[in-house]
Amino acid sequence: MTSPFRFTSPEPADGTTGTAAAVHAQVTRDFGIEGALPFVALSAAPDLMAGAWALMRESLLSGHASRTEKELVTYGVSRANRCPFCVGAHTLLLHAGGDRELAGSLARGERPADPEHDRLLAWGQDMRGRWPFAADDAPEFVGSALAFHFINRIVSALIDEEAVSGGADPAELLDTEAGHALVRAVRARPEPGLSLPLLGTGGPQPSWAAGTPVGAAFVALRTAAHAGAGLLDEPDATFVRESVAAWDGFTPLTGDGLPDRAERPGARLALLAARAPYRITAEDVKAWRVEPFTDHCLVHLVAFGAMLAVERVEAGLTAQG
Known part of the structure; x- marks a missing residue:
């Protein structure tokens, strides 16, 4: 069977131990998807895995804001980042949450008929505009969007999207035992904060997170990801x-300013991961x-x-009065 992964050979979920196994168990329970x-x-x-999971769990899955509205934002993010796997996943998650008409219109390339939904989708595609949600909901909406700015890039860089982005009918996918588990998970509201014991040390949280578990998850992921800088020399x-x-x-x-593959391969990989992960090739790796x-090492870079x-997008957030 052809592996869905590019450039790495990760252990299957049931072969992991420690933090990785604990994350997989939470993902299965709270996200509704095994492996x-x-x-x-x-x-x-595992530190990156736990941070990415915690940020997604505490922002998209937990909290009080509408799951449908957060899915629209993350759908917009995934469209902007050219991540067909994640676009398809959010479409399926909308179906699982009961928003079949909305999911169908998005799959046909249409804008949402509801103006509020359309504003949320547009903000996900370009987060520099004014927030289309209440300031109190910023930890969940901003956290969900930034989680997928990270996850989109991981998927595009390390997963063979053509091999896993099939055109199966969402209704058929959900009419299975695994599909029923997904529906139950999407329509549940997991208790906030249960991912935090999986994380390492923290640090100052961003103001938009308002001291919530979302902020702790964001800091943990940021800290783990920045460790990858140690794989480059200081000039790179x-x-x-x-x-x-x-x-x-x-x-x-574009091709302008992209480091030469032979002379600065690490800088090239990291810059592609930031701005065009779908352009990473086997030759680059x-x-x-x-x-x-x-x-x-490759996952960390x-x-x-x-x-x-993610931090560049975060820095461009419009201040909200």
């Missing part, structure tokens, strides 16, 4: 940071991944670039 591919792809680096790490900081957060990357680099992009 969810984005988290399997991160499992070679600085180059990637400055290149992403000078970007607007949304414009697709092969040029960088030499002894002693492992799957753990991709995560470093992905988190720089």
